[in-house]
Amino acid sequence: MSHVSPPPPVRPASASEAAAWLAANSEGNRQAIVPAGAEHSSLGLYRSPQPAVPFDLTALNRVIDYPARDLTITVEAGITWGELSRQLACEHQQLPLDVLQPDATIGGIVAANTSGPRRHAYGTARDYLLGFDAIIADGTRFKAGGRVVKNVAGYDLSKLMVGSRGTIAVLTQCTFKLKPLPPESCWLLTTWDLSSELEPVLQRLLLSDARPVAIELLQGTHLPHVGDRLTLALLLEGSATSIRWEVETLRRELSPFGPDELVEVHENRETPFGDRFLSHLLALGHEWSWELTMAVPPSRLTTVAPLFPKTCRISAHALEGVLRVSWKAAPTPQELAFLGDLGASSTGGGMAAVWEWTRWPEASPPPPAYRQPASSASRWSLELKRKLDPHNLLNPGVLELATGETAAI
Numbered sequence: 299m300s301h302v303s304p305p306p307p308v309r310p311a312s313a314s315e316a317a318a319w320l321a322a323n324s325e326g327n328r329q330a331i332v333p334a335g336a337e338h339s340s341l342g343l344y345r346s347p348q349p350a351v352p353f354d355l356t357a358l359n360r361v362i363d364y365p366a367r368d369l370t371i372t373v374e375a376g377i378t379w380g381e382l383s384r385q386l387a388c389e390h391q392q393l394p395l396d397v398l399q400p401d402a403t404i405g406g407i408v409a410a411n412t413s414g415p416r417r418h419a420y421g422t423a424r425d426y427l428l429g430f431d432a433i434i435a436d437g438t439r440f441k442a443g444g445r446v447v448k449n450v451a452g453y454d455l456s457k458l459m460v461g462s463r464g465t466i467a468v469l470t471q472c473t474f475k476l477k478p479l480p481p482e483s484c485w486l487l488t489t490w491d492l493s494s495e496l497e498p499v500l501q502r503l504l505l506s507d508a509r510p511v512a513i514e515l516l517q518g519t520h521l522p523h524v525g526d527r528l529t530l531a532l533l534l535e536g537s538a539t540s541i542r543w544e545v546e547t548l549r550r551e552l553s554p555f556g557p558d559e560l561v562e563v564h565e566n567r568e569t570p571f572g573d574r575f576l577s578h579l580l581a582l583g584h585e586w587s588w589e590l591t592m593a594v595p596p597s598r599l600t601t602v603a604p605l606f607p608k609t610c611r612i613s614a615h616a617l618e619g620v621l622r623v624s625w626k627a628a629p630t631p632q633e634l635a636f637l638g639d640l641g642a643s644s645t646g647g648g649m650a651a652v653w654e655w656t657r658w659p660e661a662s663p664p665p666p667a668y669r670q671p672a673s674s675a676s677r678w679s680l681e682l683k684r685k686l687d688p689h690n691l692l693n694p695g696v697l698e699l700a701t702g703e704t705a706a707i
C-alpha cells in the first residue's frame with residue numbers, strides 16, 4: 299500500500315469533457331486514474347493503491363429521464379444515492395439496493411456491486427441495470443443496453459459493468475428498472491442458543507408460504523432488540539394486511555423449532571432511514587476496522603459460522619451463504635492461520651469457503667489474503683481488461699487483486 303499523496307483530482311463537468319480528458323491522457327503522459335464517486339470503498343480493493351489521478355464523477359449528477367409509469371429511470375453516474383432515492387420516493391418507487399451512505403454515487407454503487415440483506419428477494423445491481431453510457435481509457439464513448447425493460451438484443455454488457463471496480467470503463471450514465479416502494483415493513487427477530495438449531499429452521503424457510511425479503515443470521519452484533527445473541531432476522535415488506543398474514547404464518551411455521559424469543563419491529567415509509575433496523579445492520583460494516591466477506595454453500599453456513607471466535611461479529615445473508623465477519627482489533631496470527639486452513643480446504647473437490655478481506659485500517663498493510671487459484675472467469679476478465687485498457691490506466695492493481703492474479707498486466 300503506497301502512502302505517496304495522490305495527484306490532484308480531475309472533475310469533468312460533462313461526459314464529453316470526461317472523454318476529452320481521457321483521450322488527451324491516453325495520447326499524452328498516460329497517468330493512471332481512479333474513477334471516483336464519494337470514495338467510500340476500500341483503498342486497494344476498489345481504488346488503485348498506486349499513485350493515480352482521482353477522476354471525480356460527482357459533477358455528472360442529473361436525472362436524464364424518469365418515465366415513472368414505465369418504472370425506469372436514466373441518471374448520470376455521479377448522482378448520489380440520497381438524491382436518487384428522494385426523487386424515486388416522490389413516486390413511491392425505489393431502486394431496491396441496500397446502501398448506507400446517502401452521498402455514495404450510483405456509478406460507485408454499480409462498480410462496487412453494493413448489496414445488502416434485501417438481495418435475498420430483490421437481487422443485486424445486475425438485476426436492475428438496463429443500460430449504460432461509458433468511456434474507455436482512450437476516451438472512446440460507448441453505450442450498451444437500452445432504456446426499456448424488454449431489451450434482449452446483443453451482448454448484455456450491463457452485467458460486465460456491475461462489480462467492475464472502475465477497471466474497465468468510466469460509467470457516465472445508467473438506466474435502471476425500478477420497484478414500487480412498500481408502504482410497510484416488519485423485522486421478525488428470533489433468538490437461538492446454538493447455530494445447529496438454525497439448520498432445520500433455514501430449511502423450513504425455503505418452503506415457507508411467507509416471502510421474507512431478507513433472511514439474516516446475526517451473532518455478536520449488539521443491535522437494538524438483539525444484543526449479542528445468535529439471531530435470525532427476517533424482513534417482511536408490503537401492505538399492513540399482507541405483513542400481518544406473513545408474521546402469523548412465520549410464527550406458526552417456526553413454533554415447532556422453539557425460538558427463545560420472537561420480536562416484531564414495525565416500520566413504514568415515514569420511518570427515517572437512520573432509525574431503521576436495516577440501516578443499523580448496514581452500519582455494522584463501518585464500525586469495526588477489520589472485516590472479511592466469505593461465500594460458503596448455504597447448507598454449510600451454520601457449521602462455518604460457529605468456527606469463528608466469539609469476539610468476532612457475524613452478519614450473514616443466510617440463504618445466499620454470504621458471511622461478513624468483523625474484528626474490532628487486528629486478527630491474531632492463530633486466527634489468520636485458521637482462515638488460511640479454511641480457504642485452503644476450498645481447493646479440494648467440495649468447495650468449502652472463498653473469502654477476501656473487505657475492510658482493514660488504511661494505515662495498516664493489507665492482511666494476508668487467501669488467493670483462489672486463477673479461474674477461467676478471472677483470466678477472461680484480465681484478457682478483456684488488456685483489450686479495452688492496453689496501457690492499464692484504469693484503477694491499476696485492483697483487478698489483479700480481485701482475481702488473485704498478481705502479475706502486472
Ligand SMILES: Cc1cc2nc3c(=O)[nH]c(=O)nc-3n(C[C@H](O)[C@H](O)[C@H](O)COP(=O)(O)OP(=O)(O)OC[C@H]3O[C@@H](n4cnc5c(N)ncnc54)[C@H](O)[C@@H]3O)c2cc1C
Nearest residue numbers: 335336337338339344398402403405406407409463464469
Ligand atoms: C459487496 C459490497 C458490499 C457493500 N456493502 C455496503 C453496504 O452494505 N453499505 C454501504 O454503505 N456500503 C457498502 N459497500 C461500500 C460501497 O463501496 C459504498 O457503499 C458505495 O457503493 C460506494 O459509492 P462511492 O460513490 O463511495 O464509490 P467509490 O468508493 O468512489 O467507488 C467505488 C468503486 O467504483 C468505481 N467507480 C466509482 N465511480 C465510477 C464510475 N462512474 N464509473 C466506473 N467506476 C466507478 C471506483 O473506482 C471504485 O472501484 C459495499 C461494497 C461492497 C463491494
